[in-house]
Amino acid sequence: MQNFPLVSVICLAYNHEAYVVEALESVLNQSYPNIELLIADDCSSDASVTVIENWLQHHPTILFFSNKKNLGNTKTFNTVAKHAKGDYIIDLAADDVLLPDCVSRQITAFQNSKYPNLGIVYGNLIQIDEAGSYLNDYYTAEDTPESGNIYKMVIGRTTKICSVSSMVKKTVFETIGYYDENLAYEDLDLWIRASRVFDFEYIPEILVKKRELPTSLSAHFTKKNSKKSKRLNQSTYQILKKAFELNRTKEEHKALLGRIRFELYKFITSRNFVLTGKLLLLEMKVRWKSIM
Known part of the structure; x- marks a missing residue:
């Protein structure tokens, strides 16, 4: 579809039995009409796989990858990304939630951007607790998210990128390589390598709900x-x-x-x-x- 390029959403689950259905439903409830959903479970020790399989009974055409051993986010994402057919990719954790117009806003930003070398768009989000209650906005009035060539700002921490609200053009991965599988987390490395080659653009809107849990990496x-x-x-x-x-x-x-x-x-x-x-x-x- 020329006006609606295919977007691949890769949803990664690990011990997210309580939240994964909400994450998956948020993808299906997007206002954007051309989305491919791929799901992976990284050998959860809870009932995540059962919950996902039960949900898939109503959505049998969606691809599901279930790891037999824990591989970590970077390797699991890379494995699934090889099957993604979209021109754009979203990495969605199974405890987060896309707001209904998230993908539409991101694609519009790509299509209307003044940056010919645009590789990644990102927006604001609200942080929620385990029960889904509001905690705070990621970016506040004091923050100045940047657009364009932001390499120096990324490495210097004078700007922060909201990875959860981002969409990556597939050619970014094809150009700089996918996630580094030797790393325990992926976002900072991706932003540095990508911003060396591509422009970024900030969307001044709330696009996602990010759930803060005691098990979150930042803790x-x-x-x-x-x-x-x-x-x-x-x-x-x-x-x-x-x-x-x-x-x-x-x-x-x-x-x-x-x-x-x-x-x-x-x-x-x-x-x-x-x-x-x-x-x-x-x-x-x-x-x-x-x-x-």
Whole structure:
């Protein structure tokens, strides 16, 4: 369909039995008419698979991938993405909810953009609790989400990208590669690599509801002596090393120093002292490049 390009929504579930149906229904309830839904469960230990299979009895044409062992988000997404036929891709966690006009607004942004090299659009969201009650908006009046060439702002943390409300043009993945399967989380690495090559555009609208749970990744970065925090922070270190290699100017190295200082706090708080030492060495290299 020329005016309605196909959009692939990849919904990833892991122990989301209480929320997955709401997430799936939010995809079917989109005002946009041309959507392909693909579902994956990453070997949940709860009843997520049963809940999904029961829901699929009413939607038998939808593809469902059920991992026999836990592979992690990055590898699971990449596996499913190979089956996606859409020109645009949304990575939807099974505890989040797309608002009815989310996809329409994102496609309109792509089609009407002033940026010829646009690769990713993203909007605002509201954060909700386990029961679905409102907590806060992701972006407030004090925030200034950026559009265009935002590489330096991403690596320097002078802007933050709302990954949950984003849509990615498939050619972005085809150009820079899909998620790095060696990482414990994917969004920062994707934003850095993508913004080096493509423009971004912010949509000043609420597009998604993001559920904040005790099991959310963001709650684990600063946990003391935690294996999970160690893996997350190790991934951050690898991402920052990549950014160092991608940088081209002194100004970009100076921007990266701001990000490194921010991440150092997490490393120290979680008592990942070996990683802290490695990050301090990287900071020295970046600082040297920023003045030479």
